[in-house]
Structures are given as C-alpha cells and as structure tokens.
Amino acid sequence: MSSSVFSTETPARTTSQRLSWKLSLWRTILSTALGERLVYRGDFALGTLMRFLPIVTQIFLWYAIFDSIEATQGGKLESTEIRGFHFTDIVAYYLLTMVARAFSSMPGLASGIAREIRDGEIKRYLIQPIDLISFLLLTRIAHKMAYYAIAILPFALVFFLCRDYFASGWPSWPVLIAFAGSLAMGFLIGFFLEAAIGMIGFWFLEVSSLLFVYMLFSFFLSGHMFPLTMLPDNVATFVNLLPFKYLAYFPAAIFLGKIPEEDLPMELAIEACWLTFFIIVCRIAYARGVRRYSGFGG
Amino acid sequence: MELDPRSDQTKYWKVFLTFARNSLVRDMTFRTNFVLQCISSLGWTLMNVGFYLIIFQYTTSIGADSGWDRDKFFLFIATTWFINSLVQAFFMPNAEEFSELIRTGGLDFALLKPIDTQFLISFRRVDWSALSNFAAGFIIALIALYSLATRQVDPMTPSVLSILLYVFFVACGVAIMYSLMICLSATSIWLGRNQTLYNFWFYITNFSRYPMEIYNRGWGRPLYGFFTFIIPVLLVVNIPARILAKPISPQTWEDQLLIVWGLAATLLSLWISRWVFKRALLSYRSASS
Numbered sequence: 001m002s003s004s005v006f007s008t009e010t011p012a013r014t015t016s017q018r019l020s021w022k023l024s025l026w027r028t029i030l031s032t033a034l035g036e037r038l039v040y041r042g043d044f045a046l047g048t049l050m051r052f053l054p055i056v057t058q059i060f061l062w063y064a065i066f067d068s069i070e071a072t073q074g075g076k077l078e079s080t081e082i083r084g085f086h087f088t089d090i091v092a093y094y095l096l097t098m099v100a101r102a103f104s105s106m107p108g109l110a111s112g113i114a115r116e117i118r119d120g121e122i123k124r125y126l127i128q129p130i131d132l133i134s135f136l137l138l139t140r141i142a143h144k145m146a147y148y149a150i151a152i153l154p155f156a157l158v159f160f161l162c163r164d165y166f167a168s169g170w171p172s173w174p175v176l177i178a179f180a181g182s183l184a185m186g187f188l189i190g191f192f193l194e195a196a197i198g199m200i201g202f203w204f205l206e207v208s209s210l211l212f213v214y215m216l217f218s219f220f221l222s223g224h225m226f227p228l229t230m231l232p233d234n235v236a237t238f239v240n241l242l243p244f245k246y247l248a249y250f251p252a253a254i255f256l257g258k259i260p261e262e263d264l265p266m267e268l269a270i271e272a273c274w275l276t277f278f279i280i281v282c283r284i285a286y287a288r289g290v291r292r293y294s295g296f297g298g
Numbered sequence: 299m300e301l302d303p304r305s306d307q308t309k310y311w312k313v314f315l316t317f318a319r320n321s322l323v324r325d326m327t328f329r330t331n332f333v334l335q336c337i338s339s340l341g342w343t344l345m346n347v348g349f350y351l352i353i354f355q356y357t358t359s360i361g362a363d364s365g366w367d368r369d370k371f372f373l374f375i376a377t378t379w380f381i382n383s384l385v386q387a388f389f390m391p392n393a394e395e396f397s398e399l400i401r402t403g404g405l406d407f408a409l410l411k412p413i414d415t416q417f418l419i420s421f422r423r424v425d426w427s428a429l430s431n432f433a434a435g436f437i438i439a440l441i442a443l444y445s446l447a448t449r450q451v452d453p454m455t456p457s458v459l460s461i462l463l464y465v466f467f468v469a470c471g472v473a474i475m476y477s478l479m480i481c482l483s484a485t486s487i488w489l490g491r492n493q494t495l496y497n498f499w500f501y502i503t504n505f506s507r508y509p510m511e512i513y514n515r516g517w518g519r520p521l522y523g524f525f526t527f528i529i530p531v532l533l534v535v536n537i538p539a540r541i542l543a544k545p546i547s548p549q550t551w552e553d554q555l556l557i558v559w560g561l562a563a564t565l566l567s568l569w570i571s572r573w574v575f576k577r578a579l580l581s582y583r584s585a586s587s
Contacts, residue, residue, distance in 0.1 A: 047497070050497060050498075050501055053501040053504065054501065054504050056521070057504050057505060057507065057508060060508070060512045060513050060518055061360070061508050061512060063512070063515075064360045064361035064362075064364070064508075064509075064512040065353060065356070065357045065360060065361075067361055067362045068357050068358065068359045068360065068361055068362040068363075068364070069356065069357045070362070071362035071363065072357075072358055072362075082356045083356075209331075209334040209335075209338065212334075212338045213338065213341065216338065216341045216342060216345060219345070220345045220348070220349075225345070225349055226349060226352065226353075230352055230355075230356070231352065232352075232355070
C-alpha cells in the first residue's frame with residue numbers, strides 16, 4: 001500500500017493529479033480486497049459447488065410436476081409447458097438465476113454498514129479522504145472479481161454437465177449483450193439497494209430483523225424461488241413493477257429469450273432508471289445520516 | 299454410587315426441564331427479539347406455502363400416479379415443518395454450540411459434570427422461537443386434513459391408529475435427524491472447527507423435503523438409494539407422511555417394508571451416532587492454555 005493513499009494531506013490540486021490520485025486509491029483498495037479473498041480459495045470453490053445441490057432437488061421436483069401435467073393432459077413431456085416454460089427451461093432458469101445471484105447478492109453489505117454505524121467505525125470515513133459508498137463499492141467489485149475468478153470453475157463444470165437443459169442453445173448476440181448489461185446493472189442495483197437499507201442504521205440501531213424481512217421478500221420476489229411469470233396474473237403485473245426482479249428473474253429471462261428482443265432496449269432503460277433511483281436514495285440517505293450521526297469515544 | 303435406573307431417569311428429566319426453563323427465561327428477557335424471530339420464521343413458512351400453492355395451480359399432483367395431490371402434499375409439508383421445527387428448537391442451537399465448545403476448550407467442563415456428556419451437549423439449549431413453525435405446521439395440517447375429509451373426490455379421514463403411528467414416526471424422524479446432527483458435529487472434534495456444518499446440514503436435509511419417489515428415476519436412483527439406506531434422510535418425512543396421507547391406498551407391501559426399515563434405521567442411526575460421539579470424545583484434546 002502506498003503511503004500517499006491514506007495520508008490526510010490535501011491531495012494534489014490539478015485535475016489530472018487528482019485523477020491519478022483517485023486511480024491509485026482505487027487500485028490499492030481493489031488489490032487489498034482481492035488478496036483478502038484469495039486466501040480461502042479451496043474452501044470457496046467447494047462451497048460454490050455445494051451451492052448447486054439444492055438445484056438437484058429442484059430438477060426432480062419439477063420433473064415430477066411436468067410428469068403429472070403430461071399424464072393428465074396427454075401429449076409429450078417436451079411439449080408440456082407452464083406459462084411458456086418447458087421442463088428444460090425451468091432447470092436452465094434455476095441455473096441462470098444462480099449466475100444472476102452471483103452478481104446481485106451482497107452478503108453482509110447492509111449489516112456491515114449498520115454495524116459500522118453502531119460501533120462508530122463509520123467515523124473513519126468522515127475523517128479520511130475516502131468516500132464510504134465508493135470505498136464499499138470498490139471493495140465489493142474486488143470481492144466479486146475474486147469470487148468469479150474461482151467460482152468460474154465450478155460454474156463451468158455444472159453448466160457443462162447441464163448443457164442439455166439449454167434446449168435452444170446459445171442466444172443471439174444482442175440478447176447476450178443485454179444479458180451482460182442486465183447482470184452488470186443487477187450487481188449495481190443489488191449494491192445500492194442493500195447499501196440504502198444499511199443506511200437505515202443511522203436511524204435505528206438494530207436492523208437485523210428488518211434485513212431478514214428484506215431477504216425474505218427479495219428471495220420470493222426476485223424470482224429466485226420460481227419464474228415470476230408463474231404468479232397469478234394480477235400479482236405478476238404488480239411484481240413486475242418492483243425492482244426485485246432485476247436481482248434474479250430478469251437476467252435469466254433475457255438469456256432464455258422470454259423477453260421479446262424488441263422490448264429489450266426499453267426494459268433495460270427501465271432498469272437503468274431504477275438503478276439511478278437507488279443511487280440517489282443511497283446518496284441522500286448517507287448525507288442525511290451523516291448529519292444525524294454523532295460519534296463518541298475513540 | 300450406584301443409582302437405580304428409575305431415579306436416574308427422573309434425574310435426567312429434571313435436568314432437561316431446568317435447561318428448557320432457563321432457555322425460556324433467556325428468550326423472554328429479549329421479548330421483542332423473540333417475537334421478531336417468530337414472525338420471520340412464519341414469513342418463511344408463508345413463502346413456502348405460497349410457492350406450493352402456485353405449483354398446484356398448474357398441476358394436480360406431484361408426480362404422475364404418485365397420489366400426492368394438493369391436500370396430501372400439504373400434509374407432507376406439515377410433517378416436514380413438524381420435524382424441522384423440533385430439530386431446530388431442541389438440537390440445532392446445541393450442535394452449533396458444540397463446535398464452539400470444542401474450539402474454545404469449554405468441553406472440559408461438560409466432561410467433568412456427573413451426567414452423560416452426550417445428553418448434556420444435546421439438550422443444553424432450547425430455541426423456543428423455532429416452535430412457532432411447529433404451530434404453523436399444525437395449522438397447515440389441520441387445513442389439509444379438513445379439506446381432505448370434506449372434498450368431493452376421494453375423501454379421507456385418517457384412523458386413530460394411523461395418527462398414533464404418525465406421531466411415533468415423526469419422533470423417529472426427529473431421532474434420525476438428531477443422530478445425523480450429532481455425527482456431523484462430532485466431526486468438529488477431528489477437524490478442529492466445522493464452519494460448513496450448517497450448510498452441509500441444509501444441503502442434506504434439503505433432499506428430505508419432497509416425496510421420495512420423485513428421485514426414483516434415471517440418475518436419481520443412486521441418490522434415492524444413498525439417502526434411503528446409507529444416510530436415511532428420505533425416510534424422515536416420507537414414512538410418517540405416507541402413513542397419515544396414504545397417497546397410495548391400500549398400502550403396498552413395499553410401503554410396509556419401508557416402515558419396518560424406518561424403525562430399523564432409527565435404531566441404527568441412534569446407535570451409530572452414539573458410537574461416533576464416544577469415539578470422537580476419545581480424540582478430544584482440550585484447547586485451554
């Protein structure tokens with residue numbers, strides 16, 4: 001770590017110098033967080049592989065469901081569908097939501113912020129020339145990068161084993177680009193949404209139960225449990241208006257071609273609006289919270 | 299000093315009641331927290347019920363000709379909820395604490411107490427809030443039974459005998475889960491620390507949540523065999539649920555064979571877990587300074 005990074009002296013004045021200072025700061029944060037993560041890589045890869053185990057149960061459960069629909073309605077299993085999802089689509093859907101969650105889930109972010117507020121550690125961001133939100137975002141990016149660097153192996157293995165479930169093969173380039181965009185924005189929405197929830201810690205000391213409720217809602221409404229189109233129509237319309245779907249359902253639905261290609265630009269624009277909304281909410285909450293905050297002790 | 303077995307039993311019972319009371323006092327000290335924990339676990343239950351209700355909008359049963367229609371499947375879910383809530387209330391907090399005791403060397407104190415160590419380790423804490431899911435399971439079961447008894451097609455009321463057998467095999471299921479948990483947490487004596495214990499537990503018990511016949515096809519057969527005969531988690535919920543709901547009636551001889559095996563598996567698991575626990579204790583080296 002270069003000593004200049006965390007010095008309290010006023011950094012260089014000119015724009016270019018300020019930019020280079022910022023870049024070196026970011027690089028330091030990134031490389032520290034990356035190193036931190038790579039320590040436990042073996043445990044990590046194994047843990048990721050284990051995380052696919054519940055999908056095994058889901059495969060059998062959905063097979064049994066489709067099997068009985070087929071038996072009562074007649075026809076072949078391949079042609080049986082629930083709301084546009086064939087059996088293979090459902091399995092592919094679950095696998096893809098794992099990818100989406102790998103981007104959008106932020107373990108420990110909100111609770112970490114709330115803890116720093118409670119313990120008074122948040123003070124250091126008020127004194128040092130680092131901005132809390134950008135610091136956390138950079139750390140998170142580094143953690144995610146370290147995670148992908150290792151998790152790509154188990155992910156590739158599982159997707160290779162399950163390649164037959166992707167009945168229609170690779171989607172077209174525009175769809176793939178939209179998929180990548182939705183993953184990136186899913187990451188950012190997940191980050192700013194959870195950070196904003198963590199900021200509630202400025203107002204309430206204990207947010208863990210609130211967090212649990214949020215987790216429950218997001219698990220259900222993000223489509224992690226089942227494709228959101230399976231909800232009854234009026235509920236589905238409402239849930240589609242909520243931002244939770246960007247955390248899991250939306251990227252998977254794009255990849256599987258469940259969202260018509262001509263609608264993609266509009267849908268992504270709406271997602272970008274939600275992202276902007278959460279960035280603003282998070283910023284306002286932080287600014288207001290810091291004004292409320294009073295730190296004691298050393 | 300030799301004690302006659304009966305006073306021994308009352309002694310253990312008394313100790314257990316004291317543990318339970320202490321835990322209740324502790325839970326009631328942080329009452330809001332207790333209520334919030336109950337609410338959040340009920341929230342989880344509601345979400346699951348919602349998920350299964352959605353599934354049954356599209357299908358009439360889980361698996362063709364398996365007999366698990368909506369009402370019967372909800373009896374299955376209720377059984378899962380009973381067993382899981384009992385395990386979570388009585389054993390989960392203790393298993394978690396056990397790993398911690400080994401790591402910190404606190405197990406020394408448990409070994410010195412004039413009471414069976416496995417008993418002391420297993421029952422020290424009771425998480426009363428987990429029993430809220432037991433109540434939730436009860437409500438699900440009542441609604442499912444009512445719907446089952448009053449429906450037009452193929453109505454059914456369980457006999458007194460099947461209810462008694464059901465209660466007995468729910469207890470057997472809890473015993474199997476308990477044995478598995480003791481074995482898993484005993485491994486932390488050898489490994490020093492077992493962080494993935496809870497995850498592993500979740501992933502294994504995940505298989506027990508659905509009717510076992512759904513695994514009995516294609517590449518699921520090895521899993522089916524493994525989780526029926528080696529680590530019998532498939533028996534835990536399936537046997538009592540099948541006795542009560544009778545998805546296929548009259549029962550086939552396979553069903554009856556399964557019940558006999560369930561009983562044997564319970565006894566075997568208890569015996570093996572006891573053995574594993576004792577072996578593990580022999581390798582315990584205190585961690586104190």
